Amino acid sequence: MRKVYSRPKSLKRNPFHYCPGCGHSIIHRLIAEVIDEMNLRDIVVGIPPPGCSVFAHHYFDIDMAESAHGREAAVATGIKRTDPEVIVFTYQGDGDLAAIGTAETIHAANRGERITSIFVNNAVYGMTGGQMAPTTLSGQKTTTTPYGRDVSLEGYPIKMSEMLALARGAVYIERTAVSSPANIRKTKKAIRKAFQAQIDGLGYSLVEILSACPTNWRMSPLESWQWIEKVMTKEFPLGVIKDATGASDAN
Amino acid sequence: MNGNSTIGEAAIRAGCQGYFGYPITPQNELTEYMATHLSRKKGCTFIQAESEIAAINMVYGASLAGARAMTSSSSPGISLKQEGISYLAACELPAVIVNMSRGGPGLGSISASQSDYFQATRGGGHGDYRTIVLAPSSGQELADLTHRAFDLADKYLIPVIILGDAMLGQMMEPVEFKYEAPEELPVRSNAMRGAKGHPSRVIKTFTSKPSELEEINWSLFRRYQLIKKQETSYEAFMVEDAELIVIAFGIAARIAKGAIKTARSNGLKVGMLRPITLWPFPSDKVRELAKKTKYFLVFEMNMGQMIEDVQLALEGKGEIFFHGRPGGVIPTPSEVSLIVSRLCYQKGLK
Numbered sequence: 051m052r053k054v055y056s057r058p059k060s061l062k063r064n065p066f067h068y069c070p071g072c073g074h075s076i077i078h079r080l081i082a083e084v085i086d087e088m089n090l091r092d093i094v095v096g097i098p099p100p101g102c103s104v105f106a107h108h109y110f111d112i113d114m115a116e117s118a119h120g121r122e123a124a125v126a127t128g129i130k131r132t133d134p135e136v137i138v139f140t141y142q143g144d145g146d147l148a149a150i151g152t153a154e155t156i157h158a159a160n161r162g163e164r165i166t167s168i169f170v171n172n173a174v175y176g177m178t179g180g181q182m183a184p185t186t187l188s189g190q191k192t193t194t195t196p197y198g199r200d201v202s203l204e205g206y207p208i209k210m211s212e213m214l215a216l217a218r219g220a221v222y223i224e225r226t227a228v229s230s231p232a233n234i235r236k237t238k239k240a241i242r243k244a245f246q247a248q249i250d251g252l253g254y255s256l257v258e259i260l261s262a263c264p265t266n267w268r269m270s271p272l273e274s275w276q277w278i279e280k281v282m283t284k285e286f287p288l289g290v291i292k293d294a295t296g297a298s299d300a301n
Numbered sequence: 302m303n304g305n306s307t308i309g310e311a312a313i314r315a316g317c318q319g320y321f322g323y324p325i326t327p328q329n330e331l332t333e334y335m336a337t338h339l340s341r342k343k344g345c346t347f348i349q350a351e352s353e354i355a356a357i358n359m360v361y362g363a364s365l366a367g368a369r370a371m372t373s374s375s376s377p378g379i380s381l382k383q384e385g386i387s388y389l390a391a392c393e394l395p396a397v398i399v400n401m402s403r404g405g406p407g408l409g410s411i412s413a414s415q416s417d418y419f420q421a422t423r424g425g426g427h428g429d430y431r432t433i434v435l436a437p438s439s440g441q442e443l444a445d446l447t448h449r450a451f452d453l454a455d456k457y458l459i460p461v462i463i464l465g466d467a468m469l470g471q472m473m474e475p476v477e478f479k480y481e482a483p484e485e486l487p488v489r490s491n492a493m494r495g496a497k498g499h500p501s502r503v504i505k506t507f508t509s510k511p512s513e514l515e516e517i518n519w520s521l522f523r524r525y526q527l528i529k530k531q532e533t534s535y536e537a538f539m540v541e542d543a544e545l546i547v548i549a550f551g552i553a554a555r556i557a558k559g560a561i562k563t564a565r566s567n568g569l570k571v572g573m574l575r576p577i578t579l580w581p582f583p584s585d586k587v588r589e590l591a592k593k594t595k596y597f598l599v600f601e602m603n604m605g606q607m608i609e610d611v612q613l614a615l616e617g618k619g620e621i622f623f624h625g626r627p628g629g630v631i632p633t634p635s636e637v638s639l640i641v642s643r644l645c646y647q648k649g650l651k
């Protein structure tokens with residue numbers, strides 16, 4: 051009998067604690083598969099954030115070091131500059147990367163740090179109880195926008211990927227979703243491309259992944275996956291936002 | 302060589318591999334020195350970060366990967382670094398942080414001050430932790446203590462603060478560099494660079510079990526006790542027969558020394574205790590001195606911060622007086638002389 055599915059070596063034998071339907075567990079698995087397939091386990095260091103994925107090290111069987119909220123790109127910079135052979139990735143939520151960590155993120159991208167950011171956009175602050183994130187959609191109800199996000203007061207859903215694409219040092223940026231088997235496959239391919247850009251020493255790479263938070267969205271897992279496809283992707287269109295990996299101005 | 306550059310050169314000779322800074326007066330010569338010299342050294346990194354927060358987190362990353370890493374700033378910037386220092390302390394990561402302090406609070410002044418004593422010696426950021434704090438008082442000591450800071454950080458896996466000030470940073474003094482690290486430093490065994498040849502590792506502080514965190518706190522506390530026992534240092538100057546002892550640190554001690562020499566030449570028995578480690582504070586030495594000496598004059602360039610450590614050490618023994626100048630005002634030796642002689646006169650000392 052041919053074995054077609056098993057636990058990646060880069061995942062520990064611990065069951066995920068994430069809520070049913072949560073995107074984090076799928077994304078963890080995809081990253082672990084890519085690390086296995088690209089044979090990176092011996093040289094990879096992951097930086098998980100404060101957020102629902104703060105216990106990522108409980109699942110990943112790779113070297114991992116905690117970061118302060120939003121500072122992952124700076125921490126990754128310190129590691130990478132110390133040993134350029136290490137493959138470093140940050141794993142960040144939208145509260146983390148798009149609010150408190152914007153400065154660190156933009157400047158790491160602009161310096162063209164050879165690091166990879168996995169940016170999980172679930173349109174809310176998951177861990178702290180479903181408050182508004184910078185990515186919360188217009189009109190979306192959260193615990194701090196109980197009447198729906200009013201863009202005239204609270205601003206617009208922030209488009210980090212598009213903004214980061216302007217940075218010359220950023221070489222690969224793609225937005226994907228873990229909302230259907232096809233999109234999950236695309237997400238894995240994007241993660242692989244992002245890691246490859248780092249391995250090739252080209253510059254900063256980022257994959258923004260639209261990911262369900264059924265608990266804080268007050269939806270069933272199925273509804274939340276449909277919501278990503280029907281609603282969220284209108285604001286955050288999927289696709290490659292920047293690919294300078296073949297361009298001559300990639301540094 | 303100016304004091305700021307002295308620290309830079311000493312750090313490079315101590316084997317500093319990563320420097321991460323953000324411009325702020327009065328320590329820019331240090332950042333510029335590292336930009337000129339460290340950035341050209343093989344295997345070493347210099348980054349002008351986007352903020353002090355980013356800089357300290359780059360230090361955290363470099364230290365994770367096993368580098369001897371350093372950042373420097375002055376008072377307002379050091380406030381921003383506190384989050385990162387707390388994480389370094391929690392994760393037991395070595396790092397050297399230089400504060401060439403200036404007057405505060407707020408943006409304050411760019412002139413020399415010692416108003417960050419509380420912040421430096423009480424941890425400074427959130428949580429139950431300490432950092433080693435070294436207080437140089439001359440160009441030579443800037444060099445020597447910078448080297449010592451890197452060694453202490455590695456030995457105890459702890460962030461070490463060098464607390465200088467604007468004046469020390471700008472002063473030009475001849476310096477002898479007594480140490481040169483080997484061309485290639487061995488990589489620290491716990492350096493995080495991938496799970497090659499060993500099980501994967503985790504560096505974390507967050508836990509859902511308070512008992513686990515309590516254990517981390519206990520283990521830090523035990524190390525702090527050891528540091529207190531082994532690393533407390535001070536300079537005792539003419540204390541043997543002293544009837545009045547001035548307690549001062551850093552540049553204030555340098556100013557006080559002039560005043561003490563004047564007092565001695567006038568026949569007054571005055572000495573000085575200069576803590577070199579502000580944490581751990583030489584409390585035992587203060588207590589020992591109080592067996593023979595009754596009067597203590599605490600002299601600081603602030604409104605009275607170290608005086609609390611002196612009070613704690615003396616446990617009500619002796620009599621403590623205070624003279625302080627805050628805000629970046631530089632007191633003169635003759636000003637301190639006047640205070641000393643007035644005090645001696647009042648107390649009938651000769």
Ligand SMILES: Cc1ncc(C[n+]2csc(CCOP(=O)(O)OP(=O)(O)O)c2C)c(N)n1
Nearest residue numbers: 100101102119143144145146174175176177
């Ligand atoms: C300095 C600081 N401020 C606030 C927090 C509290 N906090 C923890 S995680 C988080 C954000 C979580 O949201 P997100 O980054 O979107 O990740 P998610 O939980 O949704 O995966 C916040 C605000 C913190 N840990 N540190």
Ligand code: SF4
Nearest residue numbers: 069072102176263264
């Ligand atoms: S709260 Fe949301 S993001 Fe957090 S684990 Fe649950 S579903 Fe996932």
